[in-house]
Amino acid sequence: MTTPPSGIPHVVIVGGGFAGLWATRALARDGVRITLVDRRNHHLFQPLLYQVATAGLSAPDIAAPLRHILRGQRNVEVRLGEVIDIDAAARTVTLTDGDSLRYDFLLLASGATHAYFGHDAWAPHAPGLKTLDDALAIRRRLLLAFERAEAAASAEERAAWLDFAIVGGGPTGVELAGTLAEIARHTLRNEFRRIDPAEAKVRLIEAGPRVLASFPESLSARARAQLERLGVEVLTGTPVADIDADGYTLGDARVRSHTVLWAAGVAASPLGALLDAPRDRAGRVLVQPDLSVPGRAELFVAGDLASVQQDGKPVPGVAPAAKQMGAHVARVIRARLRNEPAPTFRYRDFGNLATIGRMAAVVHLGRLKLSGLPAWWFWLFIHIFFLIGFRNRLIVLIDWAWAYWSYQRHARIILGEQRPPLP
Amino acid sequence: MTTPPSGIPHVVIVGGGFAGLWATRALARDGVRITLVDRRNHHLFQPLLYQVATAGLSAPDIAAPLRHILRGQRNVEVRLGEVIDIDAAARTVTLTDGDSLRYDFLLLASGATHAYFGHDAWAPHAPGLKTLDDALAIRRRLLLAFERAEAAASAEERAAWLDFAIVGGGPTGVELAGTLAEIARHTLRNEFRRIDPAEAKVRLIEAGPRVLASFPESLSARARAQLERLGVEVLTGTPVADIDADGYTLGDARVRSHTVLWAAGVAASPLGALLDAPRDRAGRVLVQPDLSVPGRAELFVAGDLASVQQDGKPVPGVAPAAKQMGAHVARVIRARLRNEPAPTFRYRDFGNLATIGRMAAVVHLGRLKLSGLPAWWFWLFIHIFFLIGFRNRLIVLIDWAWAYWSYQRHARIILGEQRPPLP
Structure with missing residues (x-):
């Protein structure tokens, strides 16, 4: 059992995606100690994952080590590990290596995986x-x-x-x-x-x-x-x-x-099932308006693992929503520490973009609807802007410029076994 | 059995490393049909492989698909496949998928692998x-x-x-x-x-x-x-x-x-053992002065798989030697087709470089000996210059500049199973 120094509240955050990472950063100046647990050593810029799958970008172009992102935030410890159990009554999280972490606040933000609907x-x-x-x-x-x-x-x-x-x-x-x-x-x-x-x-x-x-x-x-x-x-x-x-x-x-x-299809991370909390059909945890789990004021769920309704519609499983939820959980933890009332989460919808291919995309921002080339430029700059790390932005920009002119995709390297997937 | 169009001599080249690729390119304007067989889909710039191992570069930065490099050379067919047998008498090469290629000339350039000296x-x-x-x-x-x-x-x-x-x-x-x-x-x-x-x-x-x-x-x-x-x-x-x-x-x-x-330690590729030819202790094939195998004027070995002595010393297993051998085999094939005498291979030693780390390297060129910072700059520009592909050069230059100023290495992404290698 790893115990934090006594007296300082310990926040355990499971998952270094948009929700977990934004919550971690938002708590940088608070008097808490944070342990960020992730199964992988990197934060992934998921909106560009399809570019790696289609050989347009290299894997490291859209990922950055969590330790590196958070190296300057002294109240954070990054832990590479996988959660296998949560005891909400004892306030402990157990990892595969047998270690367990005692928390004062827990944020579960382990995201979603793809689902085959029973197939x-x-x-x-x-x-x-x-x-x-x-x-x-x-x-x-x-x-x-x-x-x-x-x-x-x-x-x-x-x-x-x-x-x-x-x-x-x-x-x-x-x-x-x-x-x-x-x-x-x-x-x-x-x-x-x-x-x-x-x-x-x-x-x-x-x-x-x-x-x-x-x-x-x-x-x-x-x-x-x-x-x-x-x-x-x-x-x-x-x-x-x-x-x-x-x-x-x-x-x-x-x-x-x-x-x-x-x-x-996507299904919520199986970690949601470790909580004694109501879930929707996709396995997402139905949270309170402040994103805490019913009856557990110190336990939060955010990002793709959380099911939040707003104005009769579900908050979508997109990166901006996850970031907003992560930042909101930080605000609620701050309020709890000060014995103030917890604010209610409110999703601000900045719009919806999707890219389709070369010079083809669609953008929906309030009353603005774009498609084709203007939408594609808009999509491109938004995505480069939100990438983490100056180097990544520059390299991705160069790769896209190069791909645009040459129609080439630089990462067409077959790794691993070169024989065909068995037909 | 795949047979080339009759009449045009068929050159089979096994291995798309420096020797095989340079031989292929040198035969671009000759009246031959070339099949380049490699187990992998890419040419690898091996001198920078340690940079991928140490997270300084991404895998696609130092590799390019063989098909892409050779797309404009219409007398080449690239074949992803692994050679499992060579019948020098029947002049056929058999691949793992059962297909066999009939050749008029064969170049074996399958390189080396690491060896544990019996351990x-x-x-x-x-x-x-x-x-x-x-x-x-x-x-x-x-x-x-x-x-x-x-x-x-x-x-x-x-x-x-x-x-x-x-x-x-x-x-x-x-x-x-x-x-x-x-x-x-x-x-x-x-x-x-x-x-x-x-x-x-x-x-x-x-x-x-x-x-x-x-x-x-x-x-x-x-x-x-x-x-x-x-x-x-x-x-x-x-x-x-x-x-x-x-x-x-x-x-x-x-x-x-x-x-x-x-x-x-390195040992020659096991394909050398498929030939009925003398080999040295490391498994390299002892070739004739024109790089053909004794008694087989149409069968050549080049690169790390060839054992060549010059002035009483072995030609080293480095990229420039492999490129020179590949180009030489192309010249010999051309001479054979014209019934001219085959030229003798002669290695031109342009020098020897090794990098050590940040601002540290050694360079030996004839009487010139450099170490430290000047050697490191020399090493750096030589390696960028010889990389294949404009994009790769630019990206590697940016990555190195970034690494130089920030001490960072961008590819610190752990892929695959995140649990430890079993101790």
Whole structure:
């Protein structure tokens, strides 16, 4: 048992994503001692993860070590570790290495993972995108698929390797589909001798009636048109019936494909289940208006793991919401320490952006709706601005400028086993 | 069996390193059809591999897809695959996927791997550095060692996690030791709360009488002095007796350490053993003066897999020698096609450089001997100049400038399993 120096309240924060990191920083000048626990050594700029999966950026471009970000904040200790138990009555958190941390305040901000809605057998055949390891695994699969197509012994095999399906028409699915179409049509041009990569079929499959359902209908329609112009086949109202090693099934139709990516659903981190608290269907913890757990004034949940309703609508699982929740938990802890009433969380919606591909994006800010090139520039500068670290901003800007002019993607390196994923 | 169009001589080149790639490029305007086979999809700029292992550069910064490099050379087909058999009488090469390639000329340039001199049991405890996967595995180990030290339950465990040994005082060992000392003393400063990373012990262990044995003695001595100034403990004339999961043995002395890196020896690629040709102790093929295999005028070996003597000394296993051999094989093939006599290979030695760490390097060019800051600047610009790809040069230059001013290393991202390598 590791005990903090007596007297100073100990805040344990689980998860170094946007919610956890923003809470940690907001408590920099308070008389508390913070232990930030994460399973990974880095904060990840998740909005650009699809760029790593599609070989446009290197993994370190969008991640920074938590220790490095927080090196100057002397009231923080960063701990690489995984939480396996929470005892809310005893106020302790237990880690896999057996160590346990006693807390005065606990913030659970361990985020979300992808979910297969009861079809866990699909997972090995349709990888999802939540971590850098996921992104590198997808990059490997995408690049190897073209290699396998080039070496294919039959036309059927070749077609199966050149068939790419992305399941789920939310922002991640749209980004992956648009970028993959660009890779096939432009990036790989002239590089193969037996196949024409531009013949690759990129299909975006959405069960609901439209892509980017969180945007106004007019922007969904424009996103669809932009995807189609990039060469993506968009299927809406089309649930996937089955996925296996050899392809997928839509209704009665069977499609042979060796590359299916999953962007269809998220579930909350399993840590939420360790709390004795009500949860929604996706496993998110239903929190109080101040983001604490019912009956536990010292225990908070924020970010993608928290289910918050505002004006009858759920607060969305996006980075700005997570940052705002993290900062709010810091304010509530401060209020508790001063025996003041806790403020109520209020999400400020600054708008909604999604990128689609080269010069294609949609932006929705209040009454402003943009699409196409202006939306793309807007998206690009917002994302560079919010990246952590001056070096990262500069390098990402250079990589994008380079990619823009050359149509190239510099990270097209296959790591690990070079044989194909087993079909 | 894949057969090239009849009539045009088919050159099969195995290995896309410096020798194979330079041979391929040199044959761009000849009336031959080339198949370049590599197990990996990328050419690797091996001289900077230690920078990836020590988190200074990202993997894609020092690698480029072979297809991309060669996209404009229409007489080349790049094939991702692994050779498992060579039938020199039938002139065929067989790949793991069962396909076999019939050749008129064959160049084997599959390089070298690290060797444990009969101590293969040491391999899991003392990883070597030859591929990008090796570099990322070493990066993981180095970064996790500091994390484990921070979380260690006892002073002994902490010391064992802060003990780093590099076995082998050649260029790779010197680079790793110097850079690791800089990471411990500068990069990680202020980032830990329970350990002082500067207390890490970095030890370079060489069995022979001096480090950088391929340099003049005066430069070896200066390299040693520079290493010691950076904080490396240099042991010469000290063979390692044993390495296991818990540490290593020098003579009778046992040292507890969880991080031992292997930079002590290379062996030729196992493909050399598939030829019916004499080989040296390290498995390199003893080639004729024109780099062909005795009795096989159409079969060549180049790069680290070839053993070539010149003026009574072996041609060293360095990048410039490999490039020159590759270009020479192209000339010999051209001569054979014209029924002209084959030229004799002659290595032009442009000098020898090794970097040690921040502002520390040694350079030996003819009568010129440099060390310290001037040698370091020289090394730096030579290496940037020879990197493939404009983008890579620019990004590496920015990364180094950034690292120089900030002492930071941007790629300190732990990927894969975050638990410790089993001690």
